[in-house]
Amino acid sequence: MKKIITIITIIGSFFIMSKNCYATSIIKEDINLDIKIHLKANDINETRKISKIINQNTSEHLYSIELKEINFNNNYNDYDFYGGMNPLNEELKTKIGLLSYFGYGYKNRNDMKWYIITQFLIYKELVKEVNGEIYFVDNNNNKIVLYQKEIKAILDDINSFYIIPSFLEEGSLGPNYELKLTEKLNLHDENNILEEFNITSTSNNIEFNISNNEFNLKPLNPDGVNIVFERKVENLAEFMKVYTNYTNQKLINRGTISSIYKVLTINIRHPEITIKSNNITKYPLENNEYKIYTEEGNEYYNIKLDQNGISGNYRIYPGKYYLMQTKASYGYKLNSEKIYFEVKKEDMTIELKNELETKNVTIEKQLIKDNNSILPAINITLDIIDENGKLVSQVKTNNEGQALIKLSYGKYIIKENSARSIKENYTITIDENFDENKPIIIKEEIITEDIKEETNENKSNKGNIIINKYDFKTGKPLSGIKIALYNQDKELIKEEVTDSNGRIIFKDLETGIYYIKEIYKDNDYKLDDEIKIEVKEGIDTILTSNNRTEIEVPNTKSNSINLSILILLFIGAGIKYTNHKNV
Secondary structure, three states: OOOOEEEEEOOOOOOOOOOOOOOOEEEEEOOOOOOEEEEEEOOEEEEEEOOEEEEOOOOOEHHHOOOOHHHOOHHHOOOOOOOOOOOOOHHHHHHHHHHHHHOOOOOOOOOHHHHHHHHHHHHHHHHHOOOOEEEEEOOOOOEEOOOHHHHHHHHHHHHHHOOOOHHHOOOOOOOEEEEOOOOOEEEEOOOOOHHHEEEEEOOOOEEEEEEOOEEEEEEOOOEEEEEEEEEOOOOOEOOOEEOOOOOOOOOEEOEOOOOOEEEEEEEEOOOEEEEEEOOOOOOOOOOOEEEEEEOOOOEEEEEEOOOOOEOOOEEOOOEEEEEEEEEOOOOEOOOOOOEEEEEOOOOEEEEEOOOEOEEEEEEEEEEEOOOOOEEEOOOOEEEEEEOOOOEEEEEEOOOOOEEEEEEEOEEEEEEEOOOOOOOOOEEEEEOOOOOOOOOEEEEEEOOOOOOOOOOOOOOOOOEEEEEEEEOOOOOOEOOOOEEEEEEOOOOEEEEEEOOOOOEEEEEEEOOEEEEEEEOOOOOOOOOOOOEEEEEOOOEEEEEEEOOOOOOOOOOOOOOOOOOOOOEEEEOOOOEEEEEEEOO
């Protein structure tokens, strides 16, 4: 085919080459392919052949060079794609840009048919703006359909350009995740296009990799991290230019298009530390305060417990620290010990033990005789009961009538745990003002002679004998001591053994004279001698022995003394012999 070459001179007959100019002239060359199009718009209705624009000096297609304004004659109404003259609307600019990028020159699309198809699609977008039309025609100017497969390939690439990995579809910018240092993030791309994206991170505190459309991320340190997913595009000329006057030959200057960005936001949170105290419910723990220091002694956190003894969750950077208590709630001891710990990747809870503040309490039980002389109440068991009615402890008075105990802050009731009980319960308050050097004295008046018998409210015409045995040295009850009971004719009635409280009770005995005698020898103690006891109606006769020393039993045969309570105290001998009315 004969070639017809038309030379268009730019800016006069001569052009001086410069750094930014790549051509002295532009030629329009008829192509070998007999391909024609028909353009129809407001100001055009013609059939033409599509030609390509080349650089006359280098024979390179003009789309591949960077063009400046000086390269064009304004008579051709050329248009800088990103300039301000006769601007396209944003939608049209985007469409033409994508057609230029994915058309002629993209990957293996380098032969003339791809140039024809690309130019055809650009014309189509331009005439569409003025309600025009474009189509291929044969040599007889009849409308024909060409290159449908190739056109579809370009349009499919444009549509695919906007597809992003499936796990990035959430939100306008991308999804957000919060990870612990111990967690990993594994995301699967159901769209199978991960390899079409460049992936960069704003932080070195993560490790990530891609394998078989799986995105895997591992945190290294606490941080806020943005993972940027950018679709890969060719690094071409910075600016894209194209003629926008469809009455002339269209020029494509193919340039890099704006890529697609999506951001995956990762918050790698610090490990959390929680302070938890053992929950002693007597007093709330909400005023217990602590400080956390770095290993070097720099203050890191002030922490306060709630009423249940639990702090909030505090985020802390991995490292070595120590904890100190700075304030103790009322009723608790202040612990000044340094508690060292190390934070790694895991959340952690530090459990503390808060001890109650205590005071040394001395309880002294005194027996006041009718002659105002004072005797110590020996081996008396005392119950210590808190204000909720709970038995806190039991203590026993020593040879001086004293019992020692440690008590935490609060109110307590002291109650004698025996048949002979304190007439009124004794209440004490332990607090920061309690004087540990001042004993609590409990007095009980006793009558040793000429006590009138109380006869009302008798519930039985029989009596009981109660025997209490104690170790003279330790004051502890003596169990396993066998004692025999005899009648007034010294005939054996029964034998009993002291229980764990050192006690034997001979119940429901007829009134009269009885004898008791220890019949089992234990350790180095001496067996008590036979003791004569008179049982009276409605009376509990109590015999308390601190050791088994031999004693002299007084003569109780006289019927002239009517006693309701008979108390015989043998303090020096270690035996106490008492009668109580049984009501």
